[in-house]
Amino acid sequence: MQGGKVAIEAGFDKLKRAIIERHVRPDNFRALSYVATTLLPLAALWYAAARSAEYSLWLTAGIVVLMSLFVLRAFVLMHECGHGSLFRSGRLNRFFGFVFGVVTGMPQLVWSAHHQFHHSTNGNWAQYQGPLSIIPAHEYAAMNAAKQRRYRNARNIWRAPHAGFFYLIFSPRYLLLRGMRDLLLHVMHARRAQPGLSLHAATTSFTTPHWASAQEFRHLFWTSVALFCAWAIMAWLVGPLLFFVCYAVSVSIAGWAGILIFTVQHNFEHSYASGDEGWNYNDAAMAGTSFLVLPRWLNWFTANIGYHHIHHLSARIPAYRLAACHNENRGLFECVKRIRLAGIPHALKYVLWDAAARRLISVTEFERQSAPRTAAAAVQ
Secondary structure (H helix, E strand, O other): OHHHHHHHHHHHHHHHHHHHHHHOOOOHHHHHHHHHHHHHHHHHHHHHHHHHOOOOHHHHHHHHHHHHHHHHHHHHHHHHHHHOOOOOOHHHHHHHHHHHHHHHOOOHHHHHHHHHHHHHHOOEOOOOOOOOOOEEHHHHHOOOHHHHHHHHHHOOHHHOOOHHHHHHHHHHHHHHHHHHHHHHHHHHHHHHHOOOOOHHHHHHOOOEOOEOOHHHHHHHHHHHHHHHHHHHHHHHHHOHHHHHHHHHHHHHHHHHHHHHHHHHOOOOOOOEOEOOOOOOHHHHHHHOOOEEEOOHHHHHHOOOOOOHHHHHHOOOOOHHHHHHHHHHOOOOOOOOOEEEHHHHHHHOOOOEEEOOOOEEEOHHHHHHHHHHHHHHHHHO
């Protein structure tokens, strides 16, 4: 039995390598077209927003909604640069990753490091500790009613459209400032304890959860500096009030939509959910990642990220090759969960990890399973 499973796994790995080799080649021309069709329209929309405010704020509001879609596209392309899959050149991926990081407010290098961890542990809910982490059902059962309600509310994305702003803009700046404060205090205490200690030695002995290396700190710092400079220039060109209102709204919508899309790509009915023991990368990609079936126009704005099952088979496959890869291998991906726009609210209900069944379940499903046990305990 075990030998057969190993043979099947080996056969799948061979097939996967063949698929990756066929579709993994980045194309600088196509990548540049993705960059141009994101940044140039976004700049044009800012010009249109500034002009439209003179005639109709309703028109400005419509432009801001469209602007948020281009910010969302910029975030997905930043994500592609982090995987090194958008361009053939590592230098181009780093440069445009930084640019898209400034556009979206997210320090690309630091975000990508955390995102790589997600890829290496996809479907392992014992490891994932992000903002929408899922707890085992037995831990939820041990909570009182108030804590259970807070847990459910914290994972109700519909109630938190402001989460996008905090995720993209507030949190990175806050963590940078907090880390810099801790660094300053660490250096002061270290040099007070050892008066002869050099500044270099004092700073290199500092550790923080907010960045993993000096390179990440520099990236955090310069992304924020570039962002603040961009704010100042745009406020001068557009006007402070108009700029910050349009900016805050567009980034909030884009960030909220990004969180929503990411969540339904991994949280859905009976999605694969393992602990450390028995976790399998391929099973997680095929059974723990969805195929988000979107309208063609929305696929364009999300740079094909809906083909997430392929992205988790190999993050090296560029965004502009995901659809072709899926279409050429439809038979292989028949088992992948398909979610359409109308199915998103249902998918978001799966917020508990049934460790025994190795799948995600909804609160309603958990309560239905628990009811017979509760009734039996009451009788006894």
